[in-house]
Amino acid sequence: MPELPEVETIRCGIEPFIKGRCVTQVVVRTPRLRWPIPADLANRLCGQAVYEVERRAKYLLLRTKVGTLLIHLGMSGFLRVLQQPHAPGKHDHVDIEFAGGICLRLNDVRRFGAMLWLDGDPMHHPLLAGLGPEPLSEELGGAYLYQRSKGRRLAVKPFIMDSKVVVGVGNIYASESLFRAGIDPTRAAGRISLARYHRLAEVIRQVLLEAIAAGGTTLRDFSDQDGRPGYFTQQLQVYGRDGQPCSTCGQDIVKIQLGQRSTYFCRQCQR
DNA sequence: AATCGCGCCTGACGGC
């Protein structure tokens, strides 16, 4: 499941192949993603050069001078760059072909992803306009989280997963960050001190940067690969480790449901 | 306003 580090890694991986290149053809085999892919996407995109490959939250933005292609990878999506012709396989829903024979191929088993065309300033689009700060930016700090959490009774884990508060903290990294910060994921967001939020902001950045570094290594050979990119290479300390001993104190990691999400933590180390 | 819970979708996995 692409979390922010995977999306950033994919952005870096595809950028050198498509930046500055002109779209020659768009093949949509399965328009039914989270929302239907616009029927006129090919008309909009063909003949346009992609002059920038950006990321905002987990959205990829391919900018042209007449509009922006927005791509979200949902739970199971990934993008590959093909330099050699290659028959599409199962769940290869879209090909975007560029001058020079480069093909950007979207594969998404569960189709929770999206591919939309945005006119005008993409940052004003409803999907992007209300988003909180990027977790790797200066804006995310303890003071910011503390201020936003005032009076809120919501548990801290769903609080930091709320994209209006901060973007890009998915279920896995939320559990990992709270473990590193020693914070009980069920604790009300408004009942956490400024000092602990300083620590939380710091470890969120740390965890994401480590994952980006790991992804950069595994995805070095980005194009023309057959299988999926190597996600999940990061050492996870609590996620998916229920019943196993905590790496700090040895007590069993527990798994609970919090806001319909599996949540993993150590009752001893996280208060 | 804040919070909760649903639904989209497929594949892996466990039980019988």
Add this chain to the structure above:
DNA sequence: TGCCGTCAGGCGCGAT
């Protein structure tokens, strides 16, 4: 072996 139920999860949206 096959069938069926359950789980996983990002995230917008409607309900409370």
